[in-house]
Amino acid sequence: MKDSGYAHAKFNARRDCSLVVINKGPGGDGFSVCRKCGAAVPGKDGEKALRNITPPYGRDDRNSRSRCFHEFENGLYIGDVFSTDMTIFELSLDPKEVSVYDSDNTWLSRARISLAEAMRLAAVDILDIDFNELCVGSRNRLGNSGAFVDVFLFDSLSSGAGYSSELASEHILKQLFNKTKDILTNCNCQDACFSCLKHFNNKLTHSKLDRFAGLDLLEYAICGTFKSSVTAGDVEEAFSQVREVLKFETGITTKLEGNELRVSGKGISRALRCLPDMAPKTRGESGDEFWKYQLTHDVPAVVEQILDK
Ligand SMILES: [Zn+2]
Ligand SMILES: [Zn+2]
Structure with a gap:
């Protein structure tokens, strides 16, 4: 990781790295999948629903849909390994300054997801590329080595188109953080709206978008400022x-x-x-x-x- 010159942010461009994308199903219960024909339904109690599902392919001698006496496997996660280029940002958090381990506080997940979405919008604008060419992901890493938020911007094209690696320069980085701050600041809504952070592609995260939380995390990452009291x-x-x-x-x-x-x-x-x-x-x-x-x-x-x- 390279030092960005900012208080709590490091970054690095990575070429051709593997991203593992996993769908854990509703509530993390996974999917019920037939090992023989591949029929699948979300949730762990999908056997009943699957019983009436015929295989999605194949015809028998009478040209009727063939039957499958499914062999179910429950609680499976569906995933893919995707190779592409990315720029990863590592934001280090001091638990004495920032709420990291309070299990009843949703701030960290709201802040991380909102910041990541704003960074994607800012990056697309700076690179002047189509919105769908750049994706974003984020995660918390809380362990013995410290507490971190990772935000990774990656090319949607398999093997990478090189857009995300362009972000990994000091000059662009400054623009990226400034633009991100503008997106999180210049709106009048309470949490997030379709004028600032929301769009169709991030609809699954709409309930978690909170531009003020994202702004708090950004300012902590770049200036080291944190709030310990309210007015x-x-x-x-x-x-x-x-x-x-x-x-x-x-x-x-x-x-x-x-x-x-x-x-x-x-x-x-x-x-x-x-x-x-x-x-x-x-x-x-x-x-x-x-x-x-x-x-x-x-x-x-x-x-x-x-x-x-
Ligand atoms: Zn089957
Ligand atoms: Zn808004």
Whole structure:
């Protein structure tokens, strides 16, 4: 990996490398596949559905569709090994600065997927190529050697057309990060919309697209900046829906004190804190800290958690 000169980002161009693409099926349950004829249905309980499926090819002596007494294999993943050129970006994360290991925080996956989608849009624009000629993938790597996000831009053409490797130069890299930042910044939507990150080809990730999370990750990667607190105005705005629900549905009173929300009544007395989406929890599992995104996007679950104690 080459040092990019940015705070937490390294990159490298790789020629003719193998990408393994795996489809794990709905919910990761894989597919039920007949070993004899190849008929397949998603999910692990596909045997019943497969029983009535005739082989997709072959005719018997009477020119009727031939039958197959399927031999099922359940829970199979379907995959392909694809050889192409790519430029890979490795973003290193410090768990003391960024929420990496909080299993109940969706920030990291929202940030990674949104940043990757924005980088693809930026790269296509800079290289002036057709949108379908460049693909993007991303993954988290959390292990003993550290915590990383990898974003890889690769040529859609098998064996590579050389587009993605053009990104691996300092000059283009600067343009790429600037353009990516523009895409994530210059919109008025709440999370993502068809004017900034959404398009038909990434429809499976629409629910995870969050341009603010992507921007947080980008700024951390290139400048090293991270947010550890939110402003008083943000706290007020973030807690507003939760306060309404607590007031009208439970009669519990709430009061903002500095950056905390004091909740009291019905045997509950707590001081709740609002965290920036990218910040790690500081109070452990006490349940008194909520990320801003949670407070604005998942009010029922937050209220339930407050009432639980
Ligand atoms: Zn079969
Ligand atoms: Zn938008």
